Structure formats: C-alpha cells, structure tokens
Amino acid sequence: MLNEVLKKIANIYGFVGKEAEDVAEDLFSVIIEEMSLRMNEKEIMDDSKLLHGEGKFDLENGMQVIDSLKNRPEFSEIFSQSLSAVLDDWRKEIEQDFSEEKKNLVKEQVEELIKEIDKK
Structure with missing residues (x-):
C-alpha cells in the first residue's frame, strides 16, 4: 500500500514507469531509515536482511520491518512524522526548478491523493 502511494506521488511529480518505482523504493528506504533514527533502532538499518545485492534496499523486508514495529505504541506518530519529513525534504x-503554477498544481494533486487515502 505505502509503496503504491509513493509511486502515485512520484507520478504526480513527473516520474513514470521504472523511474517512478525507483523513486518510490528510494523514498521508502529513507522513511525506514528515518523511523529507525526516531525510534532509536539503529539495528533496523544495520539488519542485513534489509539489503540485497550491492547495498540496494529490499522493499519486501522493509515492509516486514514496518509490520514488526507497528504494534509499538509510538509507531503511528513516528511513522507519520517520518513520512512527512522525508516527503517534505524530497518535495523541496x-x-x-518548478514554476509557482506547477508547484500549486502538484500540491493540489498530492492533497487530493492524501484525501483519497484518508477515506480508506
């Protein structure tokens, strides 16, 4: 689910196909890293199961990390903070190089996507 949302956000910003998948995977790995820092869980990112090949992030194992952490009381707040921080930095x-008009259009599309997700 999260990966699909990240792909849709990448699409809004003009990334398509494999490029959108790569952007989503990169954002997801940074979100996991940000969460691990906020939760003081350095071992999360040190876990070799998260990486495969030449240090490339493994999306499936990243989802397992989120599943294992989501029962913690602080998870929801930390996940939300991490997601916002990563997306804000990436967006900026x-x-x-965007014009003000394009920034506003993209902002509206992302807000619509968030409203759609909130309904689910």
Missing part, C-alpha cells in the same frame, strides 16, 4: 528538492 524536486520543486526547486
């Missing part, structure tokens, strides 16, 4: 970087 991507939008540097």
